[in-house]
Amino acid sequence: MQAGGGGFFQRMQDYLKRFEPNLVNFMMLSFLLFIIGVAGVLSRRNIIIIFMSIELILNAVNINLIAFSRYLQANELVLRQRGIMVNPIAGPVFTIFIIVVAAAEAAVGLGIVISLFRNRETIAVDEIDLLKW
């Protein structure tokens, strides 16, 4: 990038432009969140933490969706010229869906957890091995 020139704002904008996240940044963030979530789900014993990790995974997906939506919106004209029709609204819509489903899932999951705790007096997943042969 070419620095210098322009006023403060311009410089500020340029400076900020240096930190403006692009699609790849969002994808990296989303990827990290997903990996953290998956690692949490696979490694933690506390069922509440596992829930939280699942939320992380879901939100990683959400970020991905929003990021692509934004990217497609910004490049709509170019893509249209190349004959590719895009629908930037689809990403946010699915994100909303996922949030709703996550909320419902959390409610059901926490209900299960409470019921489980009442029966087994534990919420440690390694003590719940009823699925074994």
Added chain:
Amino acid sequence: MLKLVWLIPLSPLIGFAINFLLGRRLKLGEGVVKLVACASVFISLVITLGAFYEYGWSYAAEHNNAPYLTTLFTWLPGGLAHQTLGRSAGALAEFKITWGYQIDQLSLVMMFVVTFVGFLIHVFATGYMQGDKGYYRFFSYLNLFMFMMLLLVMGSNFLIMFIGWEGVGLCSYLLIGYYFDRKEAGDASKKAFIVNRIGDFGFALAIMGVFAVFGSLEFTKVRELAGAYPIEGLWQFGLMSWLALGLFIGATGKSAQIPLYIWLPDAMAGPTPVSALIHAATMVTAGVFMVTRTNFIFQRSVTMMLIVALIGCLTAFVAATIGITQTDIKKVLAYSTVSQLGYMFLGAGVGAFIAAIFHVFTHAFFKALLFLGSGSVIHGMHHEQEMPKMGGLAKYMPTTYKTMLAGWLAICGIIPFAGFWSKDEILWRSFSTGIFAGGKLLWIVGFITAGMTAFYMTRLMALTFWGEERFRKAHGDGDHHDSSHGSGHGTVEPHESPRSMTTPLIVLAVFSVFIGLIGIPRAFPALVGSHANINIFERWLEPVIDDVHHLHSAEATVGSASAHQHSESSTAAAVPAEGANHAAEAEAVSGSEYLLMILSLGIAIGGIMLGRFFYLKNPDLPRIWAERLRPLYTLSFNKWYWDYLLDVKAVEAGKEFNRGLWRVDALAVDGGVNGSSWLTRLAATISGAWDKYVVDGLVNASGWGARFGSIALRAVQTGFWQNYALLFTVGLFLCLFLYERSALLELVRGLYRAATGK
């Protein structure tokens, strides 16, 4: 009265029904029981006499001596066999048995004997059985016997005769075992029944044979059809011989001939009137009657005639030898009966059927008399039967003694008592028989037997009525038989029997003296130059005998030729031409007949004298001679060991045979059954093992296989869902790595570039 003959057997049957069914229930007194029993037999007797009169004086002449046949009902309709068996019925389709009676000269004679002697014995039994507990039972059996016996002699076919035949056997069994609380009576009744059964078997086979050969069982029909068969010569054993053999086996059983005579002496365990009625006068002569009735079969087999004569002769001799040494008064009479029956068969065998029946006739009277007399003695001696414990009874029982004298003379064959005429007729006929050679030998045996008969009967009289009075001494040793007529005698004084017992004795004695006069042989009128046939009995019976061997041709010249209803036409034509010859022959024949008569009279008197000499004059002689002839005496005393042989050896052999059969059963049959079960079990074991180890093994093996094969895989299934999720994730990344390696590398590279800003 011929129309009423159906009532003759029925009347005793009704008497039997009344006494047997009601006797116990109504507690009928002795008076009622004996009235019913005697009256029923008396009715039969009266009707028999009436039938005798009507048949003999009008029917026979009007119908050319044809029998009077009456059919009551169809007993076994043959059509049924045809209906059920269809075409395969064959001869059975004609198997129709009617319940019919045949009244002819022969059956009338027998009916008269049965009813008349039977009635007298009934009367006698009313006194003899007085005070017996089973009074009604005894008389009901007697009446049943009368019914069966009348059926036997009156039946118009073999099957009715067979019913009577078996029925009298049953009654004999019941009456021998009348004192069923005594073991020997029970044993004797069983013995009689079983031995008779052997004979009945032959008779039954012969009846079947008769039906198979002739297709009918009616006597008249069979007699007619038998005419078509030729005479089977000596040692030819054809159809007729087989039939005759079966019939004769039946006769040996019922009439106590060798080898089946052993039951008759034992049968004396029954009450004495029974011995008189069944085992002397009537039933045992059924065999002779049957042989005479079927003479048309017997005469056509010379071999069987010879066998009959031989068996009869041998039986007469053997039984007489045994009779000499027996001490029981009834046993002596029993062997005497067997011996006399032997005479009858001798007569039948040599073709003198009429003489045989004549002997049946006279024997019925004098032997019934002797038995009833012995019954009177036993009654008077308080049921003592051993002759050595009697003696000198003539003084105490005058009536019995006098009547017994008549019977004694009759059986010894003293002229003119009944036995002389009949026995001499048989001896003469066997001497002069033309059926087979060797009649003279038979005559010699019969002649010696006549002497022995006189001897042992004299011995019986001497030991019982004459000589020393031994009963007081004998009874002193406490061997007192408990008399069942409890008349409270303190002493053992013999006493005369009551009137009810002596009256029949007197009647029978009169008959024993005079009845023989109806059968005076032709030789006697020839003595005074007359050719009149005064042998009423022979003239009477001639029509029922087939003249197969032309036995009567000599007599036919004098007697009415028309009597020969069944003689062949050739003889009838030859009669006038041969008449003169026959007359001359008859003269010559009478000469030897007189000689034989004198001889047999001589030996009879000789026997009597010897008996008197032995048992009256020198009472020690019998013992001395028994010592001298010890083997013979032992043989005779032990009844020739025939009982021993049959009872012990034959029965043991039979048992051994049955044991052998049992072994076959146990080894082969049971072995087969057990073997099959063993095989089944073996097969089941193999099949079970297959099921258990192979089939179940496969199933279990698959189970075990799954179980052990899953050990490794099972380790994966931890139950921790996080493990599953980990695997899932790992798998996901593995898949991405495998299939989208370039894209993944591109992504990583991109990320790296983006991160580093390169």
